[in-house]
Amino acid sequence: MTRIVIAPDSFKGSLSAREAAQAIAAGVRAGWGAADADLVIDSFAFADGGEGTLDAVLDQWQVEPIRVKNTDAIGRPCEAQYAISADGQTALIEAAQANGLPAVSDVALRPLEATTAGVGTLALDALARGVHRIVLTLGGSATTDGGVGLLRALGARFFDAAGNTLPEGGGALQHLATVDLSGLDERALAAEWVAAVDVTNPLAGPQGAAAVFGPQKGANASDIRQLDAGLRRAAALLSADDTFGERPGLGAAGGLPLALVSVRAAELQPGAQLVAQIIGLDSSLARADLVFTGEGRLDAQSLDGKVIDYVTRTVDVGTPVIALAGSVELDAAAVRRSGLTAALSIAGGPATLDQLRDTAAQRLRETAAQAAALLRAGRGALIRTSDAA
Template identity: 50%
Template sequence: MSREASTLTPTIVCAPDSFKGSAGASEAAAALARGARQAFPHAHITDLPFADGGEGTLDALLAVWGTPARTVEVVDAIGRPATARFGLSADGKTAVIEAAQANGLPQVSDVDLQPERADTYGVGLIARQVLALGVEEILLCIGGSASTDGGVGIVSALGATFTDGSGEPIAPGGGGLSALASVDTTNLDPRALDVRWRIAVDVDNPLTGPHGAAAVFGPQKGATPESVAVLDSGLAHLAEVLASSGETSAETLAATPGFGAAGGIPMALTALLGAEVVPGSSMVAEAVGLTDALAGADIVLTGEGSFDSQSLGGKVVAAVRDHAPASASIVVIAGRVALTPAECRAAGITAALSIAPGPAELSELSDQAEELIESAAAHACALLAAGSTSSPALQN
């Protein structure tokens, strides 16, 4: 790099997603910043770990808020004692819950999966603790679930009762939904109705049918074809019961995009708690103040494990691109880059670089992810520096 280029002082924002299984968003952001510093030693660099509402969102928000994770005793998806983490904003008004902390598939992978029994009750226990802290808003990040109960477990933990025709509580999990006859919210925690709920989703699957929660995601939770049929029928019946006391038909509820996420969690929460279903990246963008953070950026470094066409549809890279200034150079650093340079340019991406220095096994890339992210960022920024000495935006 030339002496002239080394005097450049651009404003750089490092806003990556996590590199799943290799580096968290905070670690990836720090690695990008170290790489950028090599090319631009005098730059103004900001780390902004980001997420799309799925895995890693809790840690990303905690890093931006500067607050520690809190823990609470809960149960896992099959009712065993467990410990879960959640986050609270610095002003105490907003809480973030990752549902998979209490109903995640990994936590129950030590035993035979129980797709019809698994429920979200533990997630509701986290929410009870959060409500006791007096928050005004709950950001519920769903995904990676072992359950297909339509969110009934969460609302049950908050005081509602779901009973069969004899007035007895239905069995926990999606397998008990077909017996549901009535829902009683008399003892529902009133704070659950006062707080604003936003549910982050990154899929648009409907509740039921061939593209629904049971059919698409049930098999990975251990559901056989017979269990898929039971779960799908149960979710359809849940929609019918909930629709009977509202203005929206069961057919409309069952077909609503996004309601099939995480075993149908949005179903009961929207119908009974007034929750909003939102794209995860948009929710996180608002929570971290993405627009303001990127406002003065000359260079934006973002990234994720795999950069492909799906990255441009509601994921982290797309959100970062959409909130960045039109004049900023946007560079994607990824474990795998599946888009051509022409496709990147058409999508508003300046360049995309893989962290792989050559042919390599995934395990090798994972073990060295942070070093490779740093190296790729240094390379990208060196190229920008070489071509930026004539750019007033990047100079002193």
């Protein structure tokens, strides 16, 4: 029996992770030989905790999304969705559904006012449905409020020195004087919280949330100073540990983990690792004879805790891993160092970006078929050589 595991990320702008996995699986069957009764394919839609994670988990859990009337990062009405596991115990919330940057890119960005309140609304809805564990994935945020908006939605209150309620957003945190957690929802306090982070940045300072990620959220130099000061202030009031703000990973999603770690001692996990646990990928990788993975663009960032990096670090030594990508921007030496057996571009010739997007599934399927046929031929040659010996 030959077990082939397929676990790609989404090809952003072209294919969801599920669509990519389906295309690769179809190609592998065609190239390997669909009639091969000894062929077993385990197919997973994978993600690293960023955009596309909710879709991957919905696909693996085989559940329908929960849709909630909500607000986006600047308080406008929107609809957001999340997932609840089939046993009703765990909620998977992709925070960007409520505080995501793409959802507010149609207007001038407001980095000082952007809030995570909508993420709290999703959590409250999940708690009302009886979940006991909330998993938050944090990529793609427009916010830098240290998760204060989320805590506010869960019942916490925040005041300035005059006793006035602090406005939403990270810009106001520099004036934070008092935190009242007495009204926090008891269900939130009783629940287990886990946050998927894909960066190791601390909360504040030169490598912190505001300095590193603030500019992409519209923050200028003055905004960054205010946001950084606010995050430091929030950390000082939410934790008695003077070094708390230096903890790696607290800078993810504009410091959103600050709220969860300080109030609920939430566990922080690398995004790809957490998603792999949720969808049950690791056990399949351990039994794989061959693995196909992929993403839209394979470059140096792909080797830093992303989907392809996770796959190569998790499979048993000696298991071939083939990466398929829209573009491969690593040379052969870098591919070898990454642990990949080979990295193949699905772009077969000159084409516009729109043409590549429109034909991505077909190109992915055909490239997977070619790779599978070559690998099976090589496997057959090895078997014949062994028999002859």
